[in-house]
Amino acid sequence: MGKQMAGGKDLKSIIKRLEYPDEARIVSQVMEQQERVKARMNRVRHKIPVLSGKGGVGKSMVTVNLAIAFARRGYRVGILDADLNGPCIPKMMGISDLSFEITQEGAIPPAGPLNIKVVSMDFLVTKEENSIRWKGPIDLSPIWLGTMEMSVLREFLSDVVWGEIDFLFIDLPPGAAADKPPVIAGLIPDLNGAVIVTIPTEISLGVVKRSITYARELGMTLLGLVENMSGFVCPVCGAEADLLDGETQRIVSDLDIPLLGSIPFDRSLSRSCDRGKPLDDAHFISRRFSWISQRITERLDLKESVFEKI
């Protein structure tokens, strides 16, 4: 069996003898990009993606309120709004009118309540636009669009002056189809553990199980579930009633993932998000988030202490 030879020469042995030149500087530019991400992310103590299986579970709202809960406990916090096509974090934080300040050191992110640093596509587009348009070929190929969005996320990590922060929450767009979770996992190999936001119907229908499996396949450690819109608070007497039967707890224990806490459906929470003003820290919903934030730090401390023993 004769090997196919290039012009009568053995290409394999030619390549072996040659040193691969990078004079077009493509490899080195890719390496530099990765180094810049690493340098910024080294100063962020905990990097926590927030995921959900489907849209409409209030994931961004949970992210914002978790960030606020951590900031109220004295931590330095940042949020990366990784939903490039429907960014809503800035509006929920009441800072939609602000923008980045471009300096030599990088892009300085706007700060919201409690000095929470926010990075979002929303800061780069005019507010009349409700979808992002990219320059380039009219027939946008999904491959090109994917590369583009990956580069945006990379720049959000590498070119932003995040500074020294304790917690960076990454609000990922819903669903595995959006492909952002693998991108984030690729850019930040040392993610500290994901939070999955779900709603009771997803738990009962087994939808959340798919999200969990998906995140685990990506090699993400899971910190736990946050069950949103878990019950109903009577607007008259303030009593909380479960919208669902006690099945939830049983199903959750089968999933082998801790339930970090439940956030009941409450109008004041959605109103606070619409107005871009955080709920008062004495509000019972704020106390729920504070409790969840403590569960998260416990889980992280536990993880760290386990690793120290190895």
Added chain:
Amino acid sequence: MKFICLKCESYLLYDMQEKIEESIGITFKCPQCGYRLAMIANAGETQLVHSMGIKIGGRTSPPEALEMTRTNLDEGAETGIDWSEEAERRLEQIPPFVRPMAKTGIERFARERGYREITLPVMEEAKKRFMG
């Protein structure tokens, strides 16, 4: 991707590039026999490399913060003005700190004059206006 000169058993090295309408022509040269080969990347392929935030042939200065994101966003005011390859390289000579200012200034100048593309002569013209 690399080309090999089979005669000399050597990699062809990146030589130069030029913009041909929406495509980009990249020339490679054998360092030993001087053999030259050109390849054409169409608009889509060029965009793909560009969307990675990479410049073929390397950069003359470090990228600005969020450069890829900001330059590729199709925002009303920014559209309609293209930069020729040479003009873009010339812009890169300007220190990063003042580059955005220079860029918007030149684009505004070009828009006023009804130019669709910023070329070296347009830059010269703008320079004269700003300096004079």
